[in-house]
Each structure stands twice: as structure tokens, then as C-alpha cells.
Amino acid sequence: MIHQYRNNGYNIVLDVYSGAVHLVDDLCYRMLELLQEGKEDPTIESLEQPETKEMLLERMQDTYKKEDIEDALDDIKELTREGQLFTEDVYESYVGEVKKRKTVVKALCLHIAHDCNLACKYCFAEEGEYHGRRALMSYEVGRKALDFLIQNSGSRRNLEVDFFGGEPLMNWQVVKDLVAYGREQEKIHDKHFRFTVTTNGVLLNDEIQEFINKEMDNVVLSLDGRKEINDQMRPFRNGKGSYDLIVPKFQKLAESRNQEKYYIRGTFTRNNLDFSNDILHFADLGFKQMSIEPVVGEESDPYAIREEDIPKICEEYDKLAKIMIEREKEGKGFHFFHFMIDLEGGPCISKRLSGCGSGTEYLAVTPWGDLYPCHQFVGKEEFLMGNVDEGITKPEIAEEFRGCSVYSKEKCKDCFAKFYCSGGCMANSYNFHGTIHDAYDIGCEMQRKRVECAIMMKAAMAQIEEEGV
Secondary structure, eight states: OEEEEEETTEEEEEETTTOOEEEOOHHHHHHHHHHTTTSSOOOHHHHTSHHHHHHHHHHHTTTSOHHHHHHHHHHHHHHHHTTSSSOOOOSGGGHHHHHHOOOOOOEEEEEOEEOOSOOOTTOTTTTTTTTSOOEEOOHHHHHHHHHHHHHTSTTOOEEEEEEESSOGGGGHHHHHHHHHHHHHHHHHHTOEEEEEEEEOSTTOOHHHHHHHHHHEEEEEEEOOSSHHHHHHHSBOTTSOBSHHHHHHHHHHHHHHTTTOSEEEEEEEOGGGTTTHHHHHHHHHTTOOEEEEEEOOOOTTSTTOOOGGGHHHHHHHHHHHHHHHHHHHHTTOOOEEGGGOOOSSSOSOHHHHHHTTOBTTTEEEEOTTOEEESSGGGTTOGGGOOEETTTEESOHHHHHHHHTOSTTSOGGGTTOTTHHHHTTOOHHHHHHHHSSTTSOOHHHHHHHHHHHHHHHHHHHHHHHHHHHHO
């Protein structure tokens, strides 16, 4: 399977199963289109058949020289022999092995606070309550959660814990106490905790910043972009905007971390389909690491993204990619999470097939110690897997998540982006289709565009490096 497209003046060909990317001229691009017309992918045997060359000459000789067509065909055959074009699917045979893996938990999302001091209009957690009651996690529950993680992590040494909410800083003393407990357990069990905190910044101060810089491997800072956009969607409960309070704090924190190991994380909605301007606003504020995610909501929600918004969103991704290339040339580059892609190695096979590991490697823990596949399933009782006292009491839920892959989803089978998104978000699939073995269609369209832009940017950056040598 190959995917070919044009973007920003480049003719790009992606060989899906090898991951090889080729920049080709118009002749080769057209030839590849003809070779795929009305049949299965060509094999090296079919490419070497005399009738293949005859067909190409007949269809292309009015536009291109015969010797150029023959040379291009030879190049295509050579790439096919080398396993960089029209390669066969070698991944489906690994699905069985992935399903057989034991549940080895490597990451927990600790819901340290089911409470929040903002009233974000799109919040899937209902101002931190997660369809339930307001609550703060006790130290005792958090300690049991870390013990559970250690006991269920097998031989894995590096373990990840994200302090999440609601707003984690509303329960800051427990965060600090749990970090201290984790550091004690590292020595006893030969483990290493990588702690992360996700915060809206309202309670951020110098003391908390100092602790974050000492103990947190990463920090996620919630901000939606321009002041008018952020304050429309992320107000306090009294309706007042949060931008003016939190931006100086975030700027100070990012600088104190040398512009590394953090993300400014925003959400765009129908209110700001021109979201590239919000990302550039982040950059102009001095931030270097950023992400802005599409909101996910019911179609009845006024802010929800709809099918008719997709063309505009794709234009924005194209616009952003081109601007990022120009800023890189000017020495003003920054990182945008959705355009960061590894064309050399990429994730391991299990990641390519089944994604984030929710329900198997990654679990969420509520303030009272219940275990769910991830933070977006919290409150859905059908996905309650167990608790920190008894462990996983419904292994069949983990079994279902382990069986979810790009090969269990019909929509993924012929999608060129499947090994970059690994089938997409299972929570979104469940929310829109009632099963984790489907895909959120609007999300898929955006993901495909992001992958195309990311690959184009890799090509452009490589060209920039060559010109700089």
C-alpha cells in the first residue's frame, strides 16, 4: 500500500508498511498513479512484465520521453526490490502476539482532584466532577495506587505517573507527599518514577514552580491561545477570563525549564477554526513546545467540530506547516506536537498496532481508588476495572482493550495513517459508536491531514539542512 499526495510544492509518496517516504518528480508521480489503477498493488513480478512497460509508454509518451519513462520504471522496480515501495503487510501476523501479552502496567493517571477552579465550557470532566461528586484523592489512596503500579509493572523500571484533575494544584500537599513516597519506593524496588502534572496554572506560584522543576519530568500547561479565545472557553465560575492571570506564570515556568520538558496544551473549537493563529500566538509569547487539540463534543454542542468544518481545518494545518518552515529558516522555530513524527524508527510494533495502551499498560485512578482504562472512561461504570485495594477485578475489560488494534477496526485497514495514529482514541470511538473497535470519523480526517503535513515538513527541513551545509 502506498499513499501519494502533493503538498507545498512536493510530490510525496509514502510506502505504508515500510514507512519509507519518497519525493518524486511529476513523471514518477503520474506513473505510480497509473500502476495502481483498478487492481492490487503491483509486485516486482508484475512490474517486470513487458505489458506493464507497454501500458506506461502508451499512456505517457505524449507527455514524457520514452527513455525517461523507462528510467523511472527502473527506479520504481529497484525501490520495490529493496522493500521501500509496494511492500507487503508484515504487521497483521503480530496481532495474535500482541493479544497474548500479559497486562504490565507502566503508567497511571492519578485523578488527584475531582474539582476545579475554572469552568471550561468544553470540559469532558464536568468542571472536574467526572459525572459524580467533587473529591480530593487522599494520600492513602494515592500511596496504594503507586504500590499497585509497582506490583503490576513486572520487570519494567521506568514508570510514569501523571497528576491529573480537575485541577491537581487544588490538592498540592498530597501531590508532594506522593512524590516523596515514590522516591522512597524507587530505591527499594529498583524503579524510577517519571512524574508529570497537568495544570491550568491558577494556583501556580514560585514554590510550586520550584518543586515542579525539581521533580516533574514533564508539565502540561492548559491555555487555549489568544486572550479572547481562551477567556471565552476557559473562564472562572464567575465568568471572568483566566488569560491575564495564567500567561505570565506559564511564561516564567517555561523559561525556568529552559523551554524544555513542558507543553502548552490548548483546545480549538468552532469558535476558533483559525487556530493556527492561536499556535502562532503561543510562539509569539515565547513558548517553544505546544499542542492544540480539536475539541470532541456532541454535534448539538455549539462549539463542537462538524464535518463541514474539515476543509477549513485542513487549510489551517497546511498554513501552519508552511509558517513553521519559514520560522525555522529564520531561527525562530518551535515544536508542534501533532507535527512531530519519526520517519526513521517509529514506535514499537505493539504501539503501531494498538496505540496508547489504555486499559492494559495505562490506567486511570479516581480519588477513591477505582481503576478505569483511561481518564476519558472515568465515570462510565461499564469500564470500572477494579480498585487499588483489590487490583484488577475485571480482567475481561483489559482483554477487550488488548484486542483492539488497527486490524480490529474496519475503517483502519485501508488507511495510510494507521501506523501513526494506531487506530485513534478508543474513548472517542466508544462515545460516538458505542464500541472501542470503531473510529471517530472527524478525528480520522484531521489525523490524516496532520500526518501529511508532518511528512511534508520533514522533507522541507531536510532540504533546509542540505542548503545550510
